[in-house]
Amino acid sequence: MSRRFPPPSLFILLLGLMIAGPSYAQDTSPSHPWSTLSPAQQQLLQPLQSQWDTLPPKRQEHMLERTQEWMKLPPQRQQEIREHIARWQQMTPEQRQQARENQHLYDTLPPSKQQELHDAFKRFQQLPPEQRDALRRQWQEQTPEQKQQWLQHLGPGSALPGRHAFGMPGR
Numbered sequence: 001m002s003r004r005f006p007p008p009s010l011f012i013l014l015l016g017l018m019i020a021g022p023s024y025a026q027d028t029s030p031s032h033p034w035s036t037l038s039p040a041q042q043q044l045l046q047p048l049q050s051q052w053d054t055l056p057p058k059r060q061e062h063m064l065e066r067t068q069e070w071m072k073l074p075p076q077r078q079q080e081i082r083e084h085i086a087r088w089q090q091m092t093p094e095q096r097q098q099a100r101e102n103q104h105l106y107d108t109l110p111p112s113k114q115q116e117l118h119d120a121f122k123r124f125q126q127l128p129p130e131q132r133d134a135l136r137r138q139w140q141e142q143t144p145e146q147k148q149q150w151l152q153h154l155g156p157g158s159a160l161p162g163r164h165a166f167g168m169p170g171r
Contacts, residue, residue, distance in 0.1 A: 032064060033052075033053055034053055040067070041071075044067050044078060044081060
């Protein structure tokens with residue numbers, strides 16, 4: 001069975017949930033100042049540098065655990081991760097909340113529908129910019145009910161609007 005990865009926008013959401021999770025007021029574990037991170041960790045977590053020392057220790061620890069996995073990835077994939085972190089950092093609280101809600105909706109879908117969404121997003125990314133913009137406008141003009149109906153009837157030839165249509169920054 002091949003391993004499926006969620007569309008990039010969903011990866012951003014997952015990453016964001018790790019970064020912006022609840023604070024842990026009772027946390028007594030030691031903090032990891034930015035200056036103590038290895039050069040490789042600093043490179044991967046660079047978008048977080050300005051706020052790293054203010055993150056709760058548990059969140060720092062979690063991100064450092066993730067960097068161990070990320071450092072095993074090819075350089076291009078590592079760059080994509082840095083870009084995803086940076087995009088999440090640029091999102092407003094409302095956009096982050098919308099992203100979390102979208103992720104929740106995605107997680108509740110059956111695997112077959114998740115795969116359809118993933119495939120549709122890939123097709124969308126391959127469209128010419130004018131067509132992507134037209135689909136985004138069409139999406140934004142729809143009522144919530146129309147959007148839901150569109151997602152329910154997503155088929156092999158369908159393409160999803162990009163991140164902007166879902167309240168997230170990006171291309």
